Amino acid sequence: MKPLGGVGYLALVTIETPNEDVRRAAAERLGALATPPGALGRLGELAVWVAACQGEVPPRPVDNVRLVIFAGDHGVAQHGVSAFPPAITGAMVRTFLGGRAGVSALAKAHGVQVRVLDLGVDEEFEDLDAATREALTAHKIRRGSGAIHLEDALSAEETTAALEAGAAVAREEIAAGAQLLISGDMGIGNTTPAAAMVAAGLGLPASEVTGRGTGIGDDALRLKADVITTALARAGERTADPVQTLAALGSADLAATTGYLLEAARRGTPVLLDGLMSVACALTADRIEPGAAAWFAAGHRSTEPAQSMALEKLALVPLLDLDLRLGEGSGAVAAVPVVRSAVALLRNVALLSELAPGDPA
Ligand SMILES: Cc1cc2ncn([C@H]3O[C@H](COP(=O)(O)O)[C@@H](O)[C@H]3O)c2cc1C
Ligand SMILES: O=C(O)c1cccnc1
Numbered sequence: 458m459k460p461l462g463g464v465g466y467l468a469l470v471t472i473e474t475p476n477e478d479v480r481r482a483a484a485e486r487l488g489a490l491a492t493p494p495g496a497l498g499r500l501g502e503l504a505v506w507v508a509a510c511q512g513e514v515p516p517r518p519v520d521n522v523r524l525v526i527f528a529g530d531h532g533v534a535q536h537g538v539s540a541f542p543p544a545i546t547g548a549m550v551r552t553f554l555g556g557r558a559g560v561s562a563l564a565k566a567h568g569v570q571v572r573v574l575d576l577g578v579d580e581e582f583e584d585l586d587a588a589t590r591e592a593l594t595a596h597k598i599r600r601g602s603g604a605i606h607l608e609d610a611l612s613a614e615e616t617t618a619a620l621e622a623g624a625a626v627a628r629e630e631i632a633a634g635a636q637l638l639i640s641g642d643m644g645i646g647n648t649t650p651a652a653a654m655v656a657a658g659l660g661l662p663a664s665e666v667t668g669r670g671t672g673i674g675d676d677a678l679r680l681k682a683d684v685i686t687t688a689l690a691r692a693g694e695r696t697a698d699p700v701q702t703l704a705a706l707g708s709a710d711l712a713a714t715t716g717y718l719l720e721a722a723r724r725g726t727p728v729l730l731d732g733l734m735s736v737a738c739a740l741t742a743d744r745i746e747p748g749a750a751a752w753f754a755a756g757h758r759s760t761e762p763a764q765s766m767a768l769e770k771l772a773l774v775p776l777l778d779l780d781l782r783l784g785e786g787s788g789a790v791a792a793v794p795v796v797r798s799a800v801a802l803l804r805n806v807a808l809l810s811e812l813a814p815g816d817p818a
Contacts, residue, residue: 472722472748475509483508483803486515491807499774503796504803506754510727511636515804521634522729522793523570524560524786525626525717526553526641529577529710532604534646538681540671543645547580550643553785554589560641560785567793569639571786574626576619577602577709578644596622602708605650606687609705616704616712623716631726637796638721639756640714641786642734645671648761651737653685653706655763657696658740659770663689668733668761670782699744707741714738715745722749729796730773731789732759732782740767754796757781757788 483505488494495501508516528550534543552558553573556565564571575582575594579601582590598619602610611619630638642651648670656666663685669678689696692705703712715738721728722742730736730753743750750771757777758765768775776792 472746472751473725474748474751475506475725476512477509479512479514480505480509483514483516487803489808489810490802491809491812497802499776500795500799500802503754503776504799507727507796507800508803510725510752516800517636518804519636519796519800520568521570522568522637522639523630523633523635524564524572524639524641524790525630526560526571526573526643526786527623527710527714527717528573528575528643529647529708530579530601531644531646531650531708532601532608532610533606533649533684536604536606536684537677538649538670538673538684539646540673540677541645543579546643546645547578547582550575550578550582550593553643554585554593558785559783560787560790563787563790567790569790569793572630573643574713576622576713596626596713598622598709598713602650602710605653605706606684606691610650610708611704611712613704615709616700616707619709619712620700620703620716620719623713623718624720626713627717627720627724627726631721631724635726637793638717638726638728639731639786639789640717640728640735640738641731641789642710642714642784644708644710647708647711647734647784649681649684650706650708650711651734652761652763653688654702654711654737654741655767656685656689657692657702657706658699658744659766661766662686666763666766668763670761699741703741711738715741718742718753719746719749722746722752725752728753729756729789729792730754731756731786732784733761733764734784735786735789736764736767736771740771743771756790756792759788
């Protein structure tokens with residue numbers, strides 16, 4: 458990190474690139490392995506990226522992988538954009554705490570640490586024991602974010618606080634030894650603000666970015682696109698600025714996710730991105746500090762069109778393409794074994810020069 462002085466929260470540091478000398482040395486090692494050139498395909502490229510991020514060749518095993526699920530409610534969820542009611546958000550938060558969600562099963566299978574945080578869920582979780590509730594809500598910004606077609610999602614102060622909360626969470630995870638970070642999402646209606654953030658970032662109309670989220674039908678899809686069109690018009694020229702985009706079109710949980718990804722990049726910790734919410738925030742992070750995306754790899758391609766468009770803009774090719782549309786960090790967690798496979802290859806395969814010649818007889 459290079460301090461630049463007090464020019465405001467978002468311009469305090471510039472983001473360095475992963476280590477270029479190590480990247481070159483890792484690529485050289487890859488080319489010298491006892492495999493035909495190019496035979497490891499994108500696993501080889503992935504291993505080289507991990508080495509460059511770590512600043513070490515061969516790369517170290519990626520044992521400590523940590524997922525943070527940013528939960529929050531969205532005003533638009535009360536306006537017909539989702540196939541499910543907002544009460545599911547809190548219910549799923551309890552399911553993560555109980556280790557019974559989709560991503561919980563994947564995380565257990567792959568040894569990934571899971572932490573769920575309430576940044577903006579529209580309830581108080583008074584039924585939970587005090588310690589659990591305190592940990593869950595330690596970074597809470599507000600109860601529910603504004604319905605973006607009618608009002609701003611957040612005030613300017615809330616936006617800054619959410620970005621800072623996400624950055625603090627990243628620092629906590631890095632202090633806990635994270636070698637790879639993942640962001641997950643939970644919040645009924647969140648594909649609407651996330652698609653709007655992608656539309657703002659790429660200058661696209663709602664018709665191109667709107668997807669079916671939890672599985673809405675054609676009528677709800679039209680309504681959702683109208684909500685996004687109205688929200689973009691309401692935000693107006695503020696869409697040219699990524700932080701103002703978060704205030705106008707995002708939410709507490711999405712702003713915190715953006716701060717988390719940005720801080721990971723600033724601190725040189727690699728990130729595996731998940732579906733639409735994770736990638737919309739990655740796009741926003743890279744708009745705030747160009748170069749952040751050099752620290753991101755794409756775990757999977759989701760069925761949401763805006764996710765693919767944002768990945769293309771960031772020049773990231775997803776590791777998996779399984780028609781997943783769950784969120785929670787699930788696609789990224791499913792891709793963790795792919796990252797570990799890549800690292801194992803670059804660490805453990807012999808060099809061609811080391812091959813013992815066979816007995817010619
Ligand atoms: C039971 C359930 C579990 C989920 N886990 C993630 N999502 C995902 O679906 C929601 C986004 O889709 P939309 O914008 O259409 O509401 C978010 O909660 C996201 O985390 C879930 C949704 C449901 C219903
Ligand atoms: O892209 C995603 O991760 C996604 C898609 C639909 C619903 N929830 C998440």
